[in-house]
Ligand SMILES: NC(=O)C1=CN([C@@H]2O[C@H](COP(=O)(O)OP(=O)(O)OC[C@H]3O[C@@H](n4cnc5c(N)ncnc54)[C@H](O)[C@@H]3O)[C@@H](O)[C@H]2O)C=CC1
């Protein structure tokens with residue numbers, strides 16, 4: 001049986017994991033794909049460096065273009081990360097008539113529309129299962145398994161690094177910076193970890209999920225993006241007192257006349273399955289009609305889980321070798337000529353409940369002033385906690401939970417509360433979702 005010859009770009013965490021997995025499960029993978037899959041040529045920035053995988057049976061060199069141009073390589077696996085060079089290499093591979101597998105969510109979220117069009121023109125396929133939620137086969141599940149459903153909303157923990165940090169802050173009381181450094185050591189974090197903690201990586205993934213769920217073009221610039229940087233251990237503790245956990249979620253949902261796309265920290269009732277997804281684990285909940293809610297859970301980052309998704313795509317590509325291009329599963333689940341122009345709405349049109357924390361003077365009547373602003377704005381309050389002042393402190397922390405409200409109304413109410421003389425500094429606001 002003639003092996004399928006793969007060219008691999010990047011031998012870091014995921015590249016090394018992919019080589020190891022192809023070796024470890026070679027027999028099973030061959031039985032599933034119908035042919036063995038061999039990495040025959042790979043590019044690495046430091047070809048002589050000690051690696052986590054064997055490079056014995058492959059040509060190894062510095063120049064990634066040489067791997068793409070090698071007439072021997074049939075499939076190119078792009079695992080260098082970044083955007084510009086990755087795009088150039090991907091388009092070049094496509095033009096050379098090669099199939100591409102990538103784990104690069106930034107590349108797909110920003111340039112997927114163009115890449116898929118070029119792949120269609122050239123009759124090749126581009127696999128990107130590893131780009132969203134690591135090892136969880138979420139692209140496959142939504143694109144194929146749920147194909148008979150209308151998707152109402154989708155919400156997920158889709159950045160392993162942020163979830164790892166939040167879990168360690170909650171259960172071990174550890175400091176943000178120390179946990180982030182550990183996530184980097186474990187190979188979970190992006191090359192630039194601000195992508196993880198500022199919500200950029202989750203926004204890349206949500207962009208892809210939203211397109212597949214709703215059949216809209218990839219629109220990264222329309223995602224409302226907040227990271228976990230503003231979450232303090234106090235907020236984690238107060239949320240817990242109220243029966244909630246704080247999770248960083250990506251949410252896309254039909255909102256009024258369009259679709260809302262947002263990633264931000266969110267309070268979730270602690271009994272919810274998603275609230276109990278900890279560490280580097282990811283989970284995506286999809287609410288579809290008529291199926292109802294389904295939940296997809298698994299490791300969202302790291303060498304082995306991500307390699308699992310890369311290899312799944314490789315096998316899919318090999319199985320598709322004999323398929324006519326028009327019979328392949330469409331990239332964004334919907335046929336390319338059937339993508340919709342349904343608008344993505346701004347955050348002001350999104351409805352959500354809120355956790356608010358503020359520092360107020362410890363005087364009678366202050367709480368009534370704050371709740372008065374909310375009730376004047378028609379915002380109902382679900383719970384209020386007023387903490388004891390710290391010794392010597394002029395102010396006390398006040399925590400409020402509200403019912404669902406249009407975000408634009410809440411913006412105005414928060415400004416009015418911050419303008420009260422008795423309220424010091426700015427409010428902390430975290431959205432609350434019950435995902436019902
Ligand atoms: N680490 C993870 O858990 C996951 C990573 N990803 C994505 O997978 C991709 C790779 O990520 P990691 O393996 O974690 O990164 P990494 O930094 O461990 O590996 C990237 C490797 O590519 C090499 N490289 C960079 N430019 C190159 C070039 N021009 N030619 C040859 N080699 C080059 C680097 O030296 C490095 O060894 C990224 O797009 C990332 O977003 C996706 C899912 C999970």
Ligand SMILES: N[C@@H](CC=O)C(=O)O
Nearest residue numbers: 159160161189190301
């Ligand atoms: N940095 C990412 C890696 C997987 O996509 C994460 O932490 O989730």
Ligand code: NA
Nearest residue numbers: 129132134136
């Ligand atoms: Na995946």
